[in-house]
Amino acid sequence: MRPTLSIAIAAACIAISAPASAATDPGPQIVYLPVAQSPAVADGLKVACFTDGSAKATSEKCPVIEYQGVTAWPCTFFDNRDAMIFALFDNNNKNVGFVARHGARNLWRITSQPDGQSLTLTGEANRTLTLQWAYFKESDPAKALRARQPDNSHP
Numbered sequence: 001m002r003p004t005l006s007i008a009i010a011a012a013c014i015a016i017s018a019p020a021s022a023a024t025d026p027g028p029q030i031v032y033l034p035v036a037q038s039p040a041v042a043d044g045l046k047v048a049c050f051t052d053g054s055a056k057a058t059s060e061k062c063p064v065i066e067y068q069g070v071t072a073w074p075c076t077f078f079d080n081r082d083a084m085i086f087a088l089f090d091n092n093n094k095n096v097g098f099v100a101r102h103g104a105r106n107l108w109r110i111t112s113q114p115d116g117q118s119l120t121l122t123g124e125a126n127r128t129l130t131l132q133w134a135y136f137k138e139s140d141p142a143k144a145l146r147a148r149q150p151d152n153s154h155p
Helices: 003-017 141-147
Strands: 029-034 045-047 061-067 070-077 083-089 095-102 109-113 118-122 128-132
Touching: 029 109, 045 083, 061 109, 095 128
Parallel strands: none
Antiparallel strands: 029 061, 045 070, 061 070, 070 083, 083 095, 109 118, 118 128
């Protein structure tokens, strides 16, 4: 084998085995989990999502956000307010906080936008809200989320 080819192969192996950098963070994963598997949530909330934008039928599975040790379950308020709230749990199913947004309710779809590092939450009547990945990107989620207030600035 020629020395140049050996060097090229070695360099390729090093590049392939190199760990991914923070710049290649794939972001939150959206997984569909059965509502029956959700941890208990706070009084006044119920883990629920819907099958489509009509919000007429609840779904047996919900889009759940998993990111860096935090699992965020979508909830609805019993008083049916125009808001979405996620109950956040660590790997031991301990509630570590909440993230709420006003302006839409009855979640049925979540999509991730890596370029903007954001999530689009789609609810009743296909109204959408945006939630930044940063809400979940913490080395100590419990500490960071206790200090974070819900962003209610969007209509």
